[in-house]
Amino acid sequence: MKASPKVLIADDHALSAAGLQRALDSRGFDVLPPCLSGIEAIALANAEKPDLAVLDYHMPGASGVEALFEIRRWSPGTRVAILTGQAAPGLLATLEAAGPDGLFLKSSDPDALVDGLQKVLAGETVVATGRSAEVGTLSPRELQVLRCIADGHSNPAIAEHLSISVKTVESHRASIMRKLGVNSIARLLVHAIRQGLLPT
Structure with missing residues (x-):
């Protein structure tokens, strides 16, 4: 059986x-x-x-x-x-x-x-879900960095937490802001919450 x-x-x-x-x-x-x-x-x-x-x-x-x-x-x-x-x-x-x-x-x-x-x-x-992936999607690593930013962690703290270099964190941060079309952390967090990328 x-x-x-x-x-x-x-x-x-x-x-x-x-x-x-x-x-x-x-x-x-x-x-x-x-x-x-x-x-x-x-x-x-x-x-x-x-x-x-x-x-x-x-x-x-x-x-x-x-x-x-x-x-x-x-x-x-x-x-x-x-x-x-x-x-x-x-x-x-x-x-x-x-x-x-x-x-x-x-x-x-x-x-x-x-x-x-x-x-x-x-x-x-x-x-x-009635949709397919689109350009501008965050990668899994970028999503991790975004969550760390939302938790208030500095670039060095994020780098240590994710076992990557500070330079890589900076690169991910810039990519996230470019993909979401924002130019400040405040706008980034508001946009990310509205898009459902962060819990409210």
């Missing part, structure tokens, strides 16, 4: 995680206990090697994009889907550019979401 697909869910909103867990349970998936942070998701994926990881984008510790790369590093056989509650074009383009196996809005119909996740498990890449 074929084993049920093992699924990891990570969402810091317990009700959202519970709702998705119920929907997956009803379809016969083997759902692991939900994680409430990106760090928990990375650790659990490393230990359990799930067939599928479903990650909320905004989570404490590590975002869905950061967890995506770490999970692929430690559990390369795991398919990874990202969920987001925001449909801002800038955020969707950035998430799509990160290359998840699936990208879905949290407002999706539960049955349609599970159908999409089944396709992801079957090897398809599913982007169920």
Whole structure:
């Protein structure tokens, strides 16, 4: 008898995680206990090697994009889907550019979401947001730098945190501002929040 697909869910909103867990349970998936942070998701994926990881984008510790790369590093056989509650074009383009196996809005119909996740498990890449990537998308590393800027870190602190040079941080900062069409940190942060690139 074929084993049920093992699924990891990570969402810091317990009700959202519970709702998705119920929907997956009803379809016969083997759902692991939900994680409430990106760090928990990375650790659990490393230990359990799930067939599928479903990650909320905004989570404490590590975002869905950061967890995506770490999970692929430690559990390369795991398919990874990202969920987001925001449909801002800038955020969707950035998430799509990160290359998840699936990208879905949290407002999706539960049955349609599970159908999409089944396709992801079957090897398809599913982007169920009604859009495609566009020029001006931030890279995953630029997104990390942006979050550090928003947290008030200096260039040297960002460089130490991300294990890159200060010069590279400066280059990323300039690229982020150019792509988002702003010329000050204040405008950068306001624009990034409006585009859904930073939590409010």
